[in-house]
Amino acid sequence: MSIENTQKAYDKWSEQYDTNVNKTRDLEAMALRQILADQSFDSILEIGCGTGKNSQWLITRTKKLIGADLSAEMLAKAKEKLSGREATFIQADITQDWNFTSDKFDLITFSLVLEHIENLDFIFREVSQKLSGSGKVYLGELHPFKQYSGSKARFETEEGQTIVPCYIHNVSDFTESASKYGLKIEEVREFFDEDDRTKVPRILALVFGKG
Template sequence: MAPKTPPDEVAAAYNVWADVYDTQANATRDLDARTLQGQDPSLFQGDVLEIGCGTGKNTEWLAPRARGLLALDGSAEMLKRARERPGVERVQFLQHDLREPWPARNASHDTLTCNLVLEHIEDLAFVFSEASRVLRRGGFFFVCELHPFRQLQGKQAHFVNPETGSIQNVRSYLHDVSDYLKAALDAGLVLVRAQDCRDDGAPRTAAPRLLAMLWQKS
């Protein structure tokens, strides 16, 4: 029998965060949305799988552009808010632990998006393997994550807990750029482009906030 995945403390934290996720100041959240929306729109015209959709900040933008959209998240409370967004009536939302095999058939999607998720998943190899499995040949995997340089400065996902008023950190794992490259290469994905994303007006010497990468299944 395969070992059971331990309870997801990340999902539990996001259940608490859900009430204030869209209203508390969050430069990382906002830059991620701008980065996704700055991609070539043709990437999102087919069957799209969004892993880690959260409150639907990106789902709402993807929904009218995609032929079909499946959105997964481990947090029931985040999904509750995502379902309330305008224009998402055709989106299929599912609660799912992303560390377990994804509820999608082999070669069933043209594009995958993964935004501000992999910081919370230790096993990158599993994620990239699943991405390769569900992608059609020639399909794309778009990843936008907290930059490893920021992580090395001690930054991680956090929020003001609305119940206690204190800062709550969310369980995170440090992934070097080389970790992403190896996981993707082992899964048969080819890097199309990479982008270091800084805050608007930040000097060139500032550590990038986000790392965005686009991979293709050969």
Template sequence: MTGKFDTSSGTQWLTIPENVNPRVLATREGYDLWSEIYDSEQNPLILLEEPEVKFQLGNVHGLSVADVGCGTGRHAIRLAREGAKVTALDFSSGMMGRAKEKAVGCSVDFVMHDLRMPLPIPDRSMDRVISCLVIDHFHAAQLPTLFRELGRICRQDGFILISVMHPAMLLRGVQARFADPRTGVEIRPKASTNLVSDYVIAAQIANLPFLALSEHTMDVGIAAKAERAQKYIGWPVLLMMKLAPQGVSNI
């Protein structure tokens, strides 16, 4: 265990590094490599997140949904099978390739796209906009631009749903990571050490009112399915944000 002293507050924060020698890759390169094993891992964060996304989205039959940062299509494909018309965007060719392999027979329009650029989707064209386990790869200064884009494409009567690893995990030295399937070395796609306040401020700058903000801890049920989750029981692991598009008042 190592101690880090915050001189601005006079508080000593204890950090517990999970791996002292991880290999950090550019985000795209990291996810291209991760795509080889992404769907076969028992990732405790995903086990916690997927049911929550499903619950908060509700019935999507007949709706247009944008999955911004779709990865291997874990949400996009399920939503399409539930009757949604899905547009799924990602910049990782490895992740997108896996998603397309699984999406045979599903109504998903896959688009290779760097989310740092304006989204190739018309204004107010989506009933639901989701961005799941993506925004921790954006610097705080980049977040308002992305949030504005998410709001721009969302219909006035729709909403935006965002999930991200809880910043509290940074206190344990944790970020998005996986073991290289060839070498076993821990790989970390480049990410940013954003705080909850960074996400809240970005939503405010983008004029996206909060409909809900929730924090989710690791529970024993998920830990029973994924052994590596045992050490996180009781910790806030997941942050969820449900936002209204621009111009809509808080509900």
């Protein structure tokens, strides 16, 4: 087993990210589509877009999509999937100043990204600056209950198992940090394997707005 830095780990994972069995990836895709169904946006900033699992759907909801991600190899897959579409993909580390765009967005999404980020305050500060006045933030994460029961972002290669560095954020860590930057919680949803609410929830999804 090895624990790699996040960028190297995702560069390596990119080869199999779309084809591995991965209930978390698939359930989060469903959560995002359900929560944002029937909505459209002038512009979307997709943080940690990865291989473009959600970019493919988000592009159908907007005239302008920017995807940002730390891993060049994950981004390469997203670019392939969306070639010919009005989408821009940028390599960026979201723990550093978000100077990769000077625009404001109607929707900013995070899917399975913030578990890799220790300092939520910095992220919500940047989000509040990039969000338009009526904008929304969608966040879909591995549920903290699932993290307590041992789930982590990990994958297998011939060299063995790689674990990506992860941090546990409780629901109130997200809401309190967002609130410091004027973002109010509008929706809290939990998604379960096989839609079975007797199980530990797998995905926590939150929607924030400037209220």
